[in-house]
Amino acid sequence: MTDIRNIVILTGAGISAESGLRTFRADDGLWEDHPVEQVATPQGFRRDPDLVQRFYDERRAQVRAANPNAAHLALGRLDMGWKRGDLLIVTQNIDDLHERGGAARVLHMHGEALSAWCTNCDARHRWTGTLRNNPPCPSCGMASLRPDIVWFGEMPYRMERIYRAIAGCDLFVSIGTSGAVYPAAGFVQEAGRAGARTLELNLEESLGSRVFSETRLGKASEIVPAWVE
Numbered sequence: 386m387t388d389i390r391n392i393v394i395l396t397g398a399g400i401s402a403e404s405g406l407r408t409f410r411a412d413d414g415l416w417e418d419h420p421v422e423q424v425a426t427p428q429g430f431r432r433d434p435d436l437v438q439r440f441y442d443e444r445r446a447q448v449r450a451a452n453p454n455a456a457h458l459a460l461g462r463l464d465m466g467w468k469r470g471d472l473l474i475v476t477q478n479i480d481d482l483h484e485r486g487g488a489a490r491v492l493h494m495h496g497e498a499l500s501a502w503c504t505n506c507d508a509r510h511r512w513t514g515t516l517r518n519n520p521p522c523p524s525c526g527m528a529s530l531r532p533d534i535v536w537f538g539e540m541p542y543r544m545e546r547i548y549r550a551i552a553g554c555d556l557f558v559s560i561g562t563s564g565a566v567y568p569a570a571g572f573v574q575e576a577g578r579a580g581a582r583t584l585e586l587n588l589e590e591s592l593g594s595r596v597f598s599e600t601r602l603g604k605a606s607e608i609v610p611a612w613v614e
């Protein structure tokens with residue numbers, strides 16, 4: 386990696402699978418038991434807020450019980466040691482395993498399980514317990530808190546910052562994501578257009594595998610440390 390200065394790393398559910406957090410689209414994935422329109426759209430939340438709060442209460446508890454695996458720890462080491470240029474980890478994951486694995490330059494484009502968002506005053510609060518009993522917002526006192534999650538049809542967070550980082554990177558790495566959800570699935574094309582080398586690390590080929598300059602297949606806990614070291 387001697388010619389590389391600026392790196393953007395996109396991560397998806399596959400990097401946290403070996404920490405015990407389920408992915409979405411596998412046969413035993415989350416969408417098998419929880420229809421996506423019911424739990425991951427603003428319409429689903431309006432129709433049955435209790436169901437959606439229960440789903441994310443459970444996810445929040447699972448995130449708290451999980452620990453970073455060797456892949457998160459390797460990216461943490463890379464982030465701490467990378468002084469030659471910029472590095473940004475753009476994660477689609479709502480868990481905090483990158484941060485607990487030692488990484489600081491992390492951006493959660495689909496939100497965070499451990500955050501609650503007040504739809505009345507727009508404040509965000511670190512949240513570790515339940516949201517099901519309509520707790521009041523600590524800032525404005527209204528019972529308008531929802532999971533701080535980007536659902537289908539909503540705008541992912543920090544897009545401008547992400548596209549700027551991609552436009553300036555020499556290496557784009559995608560780890561453990563199926564490439565089924567946009568705009569994240571289109572980042573590899575953006576990086577390619579910017580002249581970056583593109584590398585996919587995944588258990589199996591994703592929908593966009595052909596677009597990458599290189600694909601390495603295997604478990605994240607093995608192939609990510611091997612790539613970093």
Ligand code: BJW
Pocket residue numbers: 396397398399400402403408409410411414425477478479495534535536537538539540541544560561562563564565566567568586587588589590591603604605606
């Ligand atoms: C391993 C492994 C191991 C397993 N080691 N690897 C038609 C065309 C284009 C776009 C659209 C369209 N119709 C609608 C859209 C837009 C829509 C979309 O993309 N829909 C598609 C289904 C087509 N997107 C949106 O609505 C987004 N917003 C938007 O587009 O706003 C407008 C906009 C305009 C202009 C610019 C920018 C924006 C919002 C998307 C929100 C996604 N939300 C979710 C749920 C919330 C978070 C949560 O509850 O956790 O985010 S959906 C779900 O999918 C979650 C994930 O972050 C996301 C991606 O999933 P991921 O991470 O890839 O998981 P899997 O399960 O799919 O794959 C796991 C991978 O890991 C696999 O490849 C395995 O092989 C691998 N793996 N074990 C390594 N041990």
